[in-house]
Amino acid sequence: MTPEEVLTHVTEIFKTVLKKEQLHLTPATTAADVDGWDSLTHVMLIDAVENHYKIKFKLNEVIKFNNIGDLCACILKKLPA
Amino acid sequence: MLFTSFSFFLFLTVIYLLYWSLLKSRKAQNIVLLFGSYFFYCAAAMPQNKIAKLLFNFRFEEAWLNVAKGFNERHYHILQLFLLLWLSSSFAYLMGIALGKQKKEITRKWLMVLSAVVHLGVLCYFKYFNFFVQSFVDAANTLGWQILFSPEHILLPLAISFFTFHVLGYTFDVYQETYEPADDYVDFITHVAFFPQLVAGPIERAGHLLPQFTNPRSFSWNKMESGLSQMLWGFFKKTVVADSIGKFVTYVYASDASSGSNIILATLAFTIQIYCDFSGYSDIALGCARLLGFDLLKNFNFPYFATSLTEFWRRWHISLSSWITDYLYMPISFGKRSWGKWGIVYAAIISFTLSGLWHGAQWTAVIWGLMHGIVLGYEVLTKEVRKKWSQIIPHVVYSVVSAILVWLFWAASQLVFRSGSITKFQALWSRICSESLFTMPYFSAVKDGLMWGGVLFLIEWIQRKKDYGLDLQNTNYMIRWTAYATIIVVIFSSDNLNNQNEFLYFQF
Structure with a gap:
């Protein structure tokens, strides 16, 4: 899977969880850029991403996500080659 | 020593002048802040009239007589406060170094747990011991067990909840590798004891405050x-x-x-x-x-x-x-x-x-x-x-x-x-x-x-x-x-x- 495909999937997941029809995510997007992405919805987003890809994140990994790019990179690392 | 007291105004003036006169040496500035902060912490535990007497009506012979009489309970309390703050920040510094050097995840986890147990253990003893035991005794007596308990005379160290959370946050950050362990001991203990935030916060994060101690400062009007x-x-x-x-x-x-x-x-x-x-x-x-x-x-x-x-x-x-x-x-x-x-x-x-x-x-x-x-x-x-x-x-x-x-x-x-x-x-x-x-x-x-x-x-x-x-x-x-x-x-x-x-x- 390519980084672009992961970004597309993640955008769709964010749209569903945050209930937003219009949402444009880039690797540089942070929580501050997205209305509704806060400490309350953050774990729901992580859970939705895990369920979609059938992967599990560690707390140490999640804490270090500074932007969407970090999240996508971690997903790619966990997906089978 | 309250922020709103005249003694604090005097203290701040002395520290301010000394601090900015040492502009060329960051380390000397930090030493001034370290000793100033420890003095402030000990003085915060003293009654206002004692500080005023110390500042305005100090008599050497009287002070010498007091020393000769030996330590009273208040002196021991102030010494205990100082030691607690110093030991707490020194322990956090050492644990940070240990966490930084250790590569095995399981050992790192145990070091983090040890650090949390020590810091929270000290906090629990001073702040919650009587509360927990009394609550247990009350619950037991309600069930008809008839337990007697006289609360221990434990003086709550000033600011313990604040500096404990400060150093615990640092330990967690180093454990989670979101912050590098501090290498300079003086900078580290100074940033924990830094007097403006010591007694009632803000509860600082090492990642925010410590770099300000390791970098030179510049004066601005x-x-x-x-x-x-x-x-x-x-x-x-x-x-x-x-x-x-x-x-x-x-x-x-x-x-x-x-x-x-x-x-x-x-x-x-x-x-x-x-x-x-x-x-x-x-x-x-x-x-x-x-x-x-x-x-x-x-x-x-x-x-x-x-x-x-x-x-x-x-x-x-x-x-x-x-x-x-x-x-x-x-x-x-x-x-x-x-x-x-x-x-x-x-x-x-x-x-x-x-x-x-x-x-x-x-x-x-x-x-x-x-x-x-x-x-x-x-x-x-x-x-x-x-x-x-x-x-x-x-x-x-x-x-x-x-x-x-x-x-x-x-x-x-x-x-x-x-x-x-x-x-x-x-x-x-x-x-x-x-x-x-x-x-x-x-x-x-x-x-x-x-x-x-x-x-x-x-x-x-x-x-x-x-x-x-x-x-x-x-x-x-x-x-x-x-x-x-x-x-x-x-x-x-x-x-x-x-x-x-x-x-x-x-x-x-």
């Missing part, structure tokens, strides 16, 4: 003016508003004859008192640090303008709520993420109940935290419904009604918290539910404080996009200095200037 004006705003909040209201609140809560209407008035007034007291303290701390070239974390962001409790906690005691979010709420909600929204509700309730316990070793504090956790959980579950309402109802009406509801809930929770014990709360509640609720309360006893509180909130509303109420640095020179002069006159005209009261958050 703008920073000096900004620091002094924020201190001035803090003095105004504390001396003119909080202390005026505080007398009435203390009287009403202490008296067994207070009417229900006076209890309601005192509780509403207490919300203004606690805001002006604690945010005033934070303003003085931030301003004082800025005078020395440091930026501390913003601790308040006009919380009474929040339109939900979730937003309120992003604006009130921000350094504690972000600490709780990062090190308690996040791990708990992450562990329960498969529960969906209920996992978040669960994490909010647990985190805020523990936050209540941090505020005081009493059941009313725990209930206070639980109340906040439950309402935060309610807000998580009703987020979408409330969003729909906000789109139907005109924006101004929705915002004003929501802000008032948040404030009323805050006041109700403060009634529980301020009562201090379940028995006292029951007594207050029974008077609120009596006919005395419909008598006229003593508005005249609190009118000055409420009037100045109104002025303060009006100014803060106008300045809500700024960092603090008196943040006027980009305003016209004449307006700015007229405002400063007016605030100084108001502070010096206040009767409370001569009757200094401790800051409420000192007890935590």
Whole structure:
């Protein structure tokens, strides 16, 4: 899977969880850029991403996500080659 | 030594002059701050009259006689305080080094657990030992076990809750590899003991404050003016508003004859008192640090303008709520993420109940935290419904009604918290539910404080996009200095200037 495909999937997941029809995510997007992405919805987003890809994140990994790019990179690392 | 005392003014002047005269040596500046901070910490544990005597009426022969007599209980307490602060920060430094060097995950985890057990163990002994044992004994006696317990005489070390969370946050950050371990011992222990934030926060993060100790500082007139004006705003909040209201609140809560209407008035007034007291303290701390070239974390962001409790906690005691979010709420909600929204509700309730316990070793504090956790959980579950309402109802009406509801809930929770014990709360509640609720309360006893509180909130509303109420640095020179002069006159005209009261958050 390519980084672009992961970004597309993640955008769709964010749209569903945050209930937003219009949402444009880039690797540089942070929580501050997205209305509704806060400490309350953050774990729901992580859970939705895990369920979609059938992967599990560690707390140490999640804490270090500074932007969407970090999240996508971690997903790619966990997906089978 | 209170921030509002003359002895603090003298102390700050000496430190300030010495500190900036050593501009060429960052290390020497840090040494001045280290010794100054330890002196401040020990002096904070001394009564005001003792400090005044030390500063203005020092007699060598008398001091020598006292030394010859040996240490009394107070001397031991001050020595104990100093050792506790020094050992706590030194232990955190060593654990940081150990965590940084260790590569095996399991060993790192055990080091983190050891560090947490030691820091929390010390905190629990000093702050919660009597509370936990007494609660256990009460529960056992209710079951008919007949256990006798006399509470231990344990003096609560000043600021222990604040510096314990400060160093624990550092340890967690190093463990989670979000921050590199500190390498300079003096810089590290100085940043923990740094006097403006030591006694009642903001609870600093090493990642924010420590680099400021390892980098050189530069003097700026703008920073000096900004620091002094924020201190001035803090003095105004504390001396003119909080202390005026505080007398009435203390009287009403202490008296067994207070009417229900006076209890309601005192509780509403207490919300203004606690805001002006604690945010005033934070303003003085931030301003004082800025005078020395440091930026501390913003601790308040006009919380009474929040339109939900979730937003309120992003604006009130921000350094504690972000600490709780990062090190308690996040791990708990992450562990329960498969529960969906209920996992978040669960994490909010647990985190805020523990936050209540941090505020005081009493059941009313725990209930206070639980109340906040439950309402935060309610807000998580009703987020979408409330969003729909906000789109139907005109924006101004929705915002004003929501802000008032948040404030009323805050006041109700403060009634529980301020009562201090379940028995006292029951007594207050029974008077609120009596006919005395419909008598006229003593508005005249609190009118000055409420009037100045109104002025303060009006100014803060106008300045809500700024960092603090008196943040006027980009305003016209004449307006700015007229405002400063007016605030100084108001502070010096206040009767409370001569009757200094401790800051409420000192007890935590």
